[in-house]
Amino acid sequence: MGLIETEDLSVLYGDVPAIKRVNIEIEANKITAVIGPSGCGKTTFLRALNRMNELNGARTDGKVLIDGENIYNGNTDVNMLRRRVGMVFQQPNPFPMSIFDNVAYGPRIHGIRNNKLKRIVEESLRKAALWEEVHDRLDSSALMLSGGQQQRLCIARALAVNPEIILFDEPCSALDPISTARIEALLRELKKDYTIVIVTHNMQQAARVSDYTAFFLMGELIEFDETTRIFERPKDKRTEDYITGRFG
Amino acid sequence: MTLRKEYIEELEGLKGEVLKMGELAKESAKNAITALANRDAELASKILKGNAIIDELEFDIENRCMRLLALQQPMASDLRTIGTCMKIITDFDRISDLAGDIAEIVLRMGDEPHVKPLIDIPRMSEISQGMIADCLKAFATGDIKILEDFSARDDMIDALFDQVRRELITITIERPRCIANAGHLLFVALHLERIGDHACNIASRIIYMITGEKRKLE
Ligand SMILES: Nc1ncnc2c1ncn2[C@@H]1O[C@H](COP(=O)(O)OP(=O)(O)O)[C@@H](O)[C@H]1O
Ligand SMILES: [Mg+2]
Numbered sequence: 001m002g003l004i005e006t007e008d009l010s011v012l013y014g015d016v017p018a019i020k021r022v023n024i025e026i027e028a029n030k031i032t033a034v035i036g037p038s039g040c041g042k043t044t045f046l047r048a049l050n051r052m053n054e055l056n057g058a059r060t061d062g063k064v065l066i067d068g069e070n071i072y073n074g075n076t077d078v079n080m081l082r083r084r085v086g087m088v089f090q091q092p093n094p095f096p097m098s099i100f101d102n103v104a105y106g107p108r109i110h111g112i113r114n115n116k117l118k119r120i121v122e123e124s125l126r127k128a129a130l131w132e133e134v135h136d137r138l139d140s141s142a143l144m145l146s147g148g149q150q151q152r153l154c155i156a157r158a159l160a161v162n163p164e165i166i167l168f169d170e171p172c173s174a175l176d177p178i179s180t181a182r183i184e185a186l187l188r189e190l191k192k193d194y195t196i197v198i199v200t201h202n203m204q205q206a207a208r209v210s211d212y213t214a215f216f217l218m219g220e221l222i223e224f225d226e227t228t229r230i231f232e233r234p235k236d237k238r239t240e241d242y243i244t245g246r247f248g
Numbered sequence: 249m250t251l252r253k254e255y256i257e258e259l260e261g262l263k264g265e266v267l268k269m270g271e272l273a274k275e276s277a278k279n280a281i282t283a284l285a286n287r288d289a290e291l292a293s294k295i296l297k298g299n300a301i302i303d304e305l306e307f308d309i310e311n312r313c314m315r316l317l318a319l320q321q322p323m324a325s326d327l328r329t330i331g332t333c334m335k336i337i338t339d340f341d342r343i344s345d346l347a348g349d350i351a352e353i354v355l356r357m358g359d360e361p362h363v364k365p366l367i368d369i370p371r372m373s374e375i376s377q378g379m380i381a382d383c384l385k386a387f388a389t390g391d392i393k394i395l396e397d398f399s400a401r402d403d404m405i406d407a408l409f410d411q412v413r414r415e416l417i418t419i420t421i422e423r424p425r426c427i428a429n430a431g432h433l434l435f436v437a438l439h440l441e442r443i444g445d446h447a448c449n450i451a452s453r454i455i456y457m458i459t460g461e462k463r464k465l466e
Contacts, residue, residue, distance in 0.1 A: 204321050231323050233460025243323040245252045 033210035086158035092150035148179025
């Protein structure tokens, strides 16, 4: 059984479905990549996993089960859910405050202070492979960091509230190749402790980092399989055409 | 809409070169046995010269593959095609080398008469020719049904090789003065048997290219 399972999951903006009846099982401690042409519903799918779509007025049908519990049932605490299912976006979006305060932001909301807070900040920065670069300037502004560092800071910020699942929406698309390689190495490290779902438009990145790959086309989940299988011998002609660049 | 037009053309070009190399290797192997049967030194020398062209083609194809891998990051069937090309050109090269070895034997044999009429050796050659031809056809068309009986065909070659070997050993025991020619023919038969093995390798790679399934034919 997957840690995350969806049952006929659809998301509609007005009357227009962005994803249609998606059924998928996402395994714990694996990296699952979501690929497909732009507008196919990758971001919408990802945001459905922690109920972020309702922030822009979308309607969701079907179920998303995490550990067997439907997160769309009436009694889900959405704040708890978003703590459990963290998210990192395409554009690094550090808050305009110090490096320390960025990472401490979530834990502080949960009432953590003093030494425990310091420990969590350090641990999170270490896990995000940023500690060595910033430990002597935790008080300087996060906005002074490079793009790649800012993205790792955002990952540290997500880790600080101790999530189980982390959603990444094209986390490298604004980064240079070296920063990208760092984030990829970090993802592989993180999957030991977390379950990762990553949207990427970079197929080679999906092939490099993920264990499973889901291919979406016009809101439908066309194929979902082990990544090696998807990239070596996909079953569906549409997957084949997309990943070989015959259309896009 | 078809994207990556140039890339797709390059892939087609690559396949064309591989077919050309395979065709040349097949021709070498065929000519080697013709030269043996007709004691045609001229044809034998031509084979050896032709092998230089095959070697060059191999490098050229390898370079094309490397360039496609590095620049285009091929996936799925494209990736399998390129991987297959890189593998099977080694087998084609080995086939042409073995044909070259047979040609050298022909040159060394001079005019000495064969210890026995050539029956099984041309038969072995014919079967392996057919296998290489079917590999090329399957590679070009994707029709892998014609590769299905390769194990049986390879068994036939092996059985013929066994028969030739036993016969030549008997001849050598009975007529020790014939050992040189018998030895030459034994090597020819051994080379033909190896060519059959290479054809099987090529066939399993082509099956992988078309279906994505790795299956060993032998
Ligand atoms: N807030 C929104 N309001 C209306 N339509 C949207 C909104 N967000 C996305 N869409 C539409 O939903 C579809 C899927 O979008 P999205 O999930 O962002 O795709 P992807 O991430 O694969 O590029 C697109 O057709 C897009 O235009
Ligand atoms: Mg998106």
